[in-house]
Amino acid sequence: MLQLGGTKCSFLLCLGISIVICSAIYLRARVPTEPQPQGGSLGCRPFSNNCRAFLPGSEEGAEWHRHDCQVESYILNSHLDCSDLIRDLHFITRPLSLEEESYPLAFILTVHKELELLVRLLRAIYTPQNVYCIHVDAKSPREYQEAVQRLVHCLPNAFTSSRSETVTYAGFSRLQADVNCMKDLVRSKVRWRKVVNLCGQDFPVKSNLELVRYMQSKLWRDRNMTPGVKQPKTMGYRTQLQYMEIVGSHVAQKGKGLKKGPPPHRLQVYFGTAYYALTRDFVNFVLESPLARDLLEWSKDTFSPDEHYWVTLNHIKEAPGSNIDGGWSGAIRAIKWRDQEGKVHNGCKGRYVRDICIYGLEDLPWIIERNSMFANKFESSTFPEALDCLEQWHKNKVLRQAMVPIQPSWLLATMVNSNTSSYCNSSSQTL
Structure with a gap:
């Protein structure tokens, strides 16, 4: 009997030791380790040699190893733990300064494709004090829509629009998508100060801190930013003729050039960019004012109404934050x-699509020198090196300006000193 009891005790002791050892091995596997210097993560594209000029340490022979290379396949995994997702995709998890925390921003992202671009854009502009409304085109593939839902589920201050439009290029649906997000944002618990709209092929140039300071500058503190001028005669066809959307395809004229009636309330129509930075009071005006609602209704059968709607309202003297004499001012994009080649810029180093440059790597010096809020447009499939380089340059700047300790999980890449074969992981060395 005593022998049996001793055998039982020995068995339990061995079992306990085995459990402890297995637990230790499991926990060690779960805890992220320091990046290894043998080439970074598997499948990572190295930074182009032409990118070195934008990254610190290159003059000393240092190399940068990327840790994030499988964004799209990672998000498409339907069995993700949110804490792992936020860590592995390098989202910033706390406000980087009191200045930013006290001036939260709202963002509207209208997207329909390129999941990788969306993730990289969102994490570049993401901070916990802001709020993000993502409008996913109703015609986007189901897999894409589900992946976006999984992503925002893990971000408490991000959500998808409560109403989704089938967006048509140059159609009213594009404008309606922004309005839908605005209706959601005014109900948010986040007391955001200004709202900025983005598309899925944008990428930031300014850091969040620089955006906050720019919007609080003397020129823009209480004003809306809607670059534009009185509608030129060459653009008159957009609002003088009637158009209709061929859903999800294109916009076409109604009949044989049916004419529209004049704009409501004898408004002067302006023409400008579809991008903006708007005060919260102005957004309330857009959603509540009969004048704004009448202009929205009148705009339903116009061509590319988002390029006249915001700028026209911003030239109404009674509108909160109106900027009547703003012209094209406001470094939004x-x-x-x-058609500006040789005048405003030295040509597109990537390729033109609908007369807009899809940026290549050699376009980055021009982008950085202009220092606009955002740059447009990028494609991860055709010119991936341009986005890789700008993303790392931007993250370096964001973390360099931070007033809080840098978390290792926030880093997109690590600098390796080839002379010492050691990693530089501190914020001063990494940035």
Whole structure:
């Protein structure tokens, strides 16, 4: 009997030791380790040699190893733990300064494709004090829509629009998508100060801190930013003729050039960019004012109404934050238009699509020098090196300006000193 009891005790002791050892091995596997210097993560594209000029340490022979290379396949995994997702995709998890925390921003992202671009854009502009509304085109593939839902589920201050439009290029649906997000944002618990709209092929140039300071500058503190001018005669066809959307395809004229009636309330129509930075009071005006609602209704059968709606309302004296004499001021987007080649820029180093440059790596010096809020457009499939380089340059700047300790999980890449074969992981060395 005593022998049996001793055997039982020995068995339990061995079992306990085995459990402890297995637990230790499991926990060690779960805890992220320091990046290894043998080439970074598997499948990572190395930074182009032409990118070195934008990254610190290159003059000393240092190399940068990327840790994030499988964004799209990672998000498409339907069995993700949110804490792992936020860590592995390098989202910033706390406000980087009191200045930013006290001036939260709202963002509207209208997207329909390129999941990788969306993730990289969102994490570049993401901070916990802001709020993000993502409008996913109703015609986007189901897999894409589900992946976006999984992503925002893990971000408490991000959500998808409560109403989704089938967006048509140059159609009213594009404008309606922004309005839908605005209706959601005014109900948010986040007391955001200004709202900025983005598309899925944008990428930031300014850091969040720089955006906050720019919007609080003397020129823009209480004003809306809607670059534009009185509608030129060459653009008159957009609002003088009637158009209809061929859903999900294109916009076409109604009949044989049916004419529209004049704009409501004798408004002067302006023409400008579809991008903006708007005060919260102005957004309330857009959603509540009969004048704004009448202009929205009148705009339903116009061509590309988002390029006249915001700027026209911002030239109404009674509108909160109106900027009647603003003209084209406001550094919202760095865009290379084909017809401005040789005047505003030195040509597109990538390729033109609808007369807008899809940026290549050699376009980055121009983008950085202009220092607009955002740059448009990028494609991860055709010119991936341009986005890789700008993303790392931007993250370096964001973390360099931070007033809080840098978390290792926030880093997109690590600098390796080839002379010492050691990693530089501190914020001063990494940035």
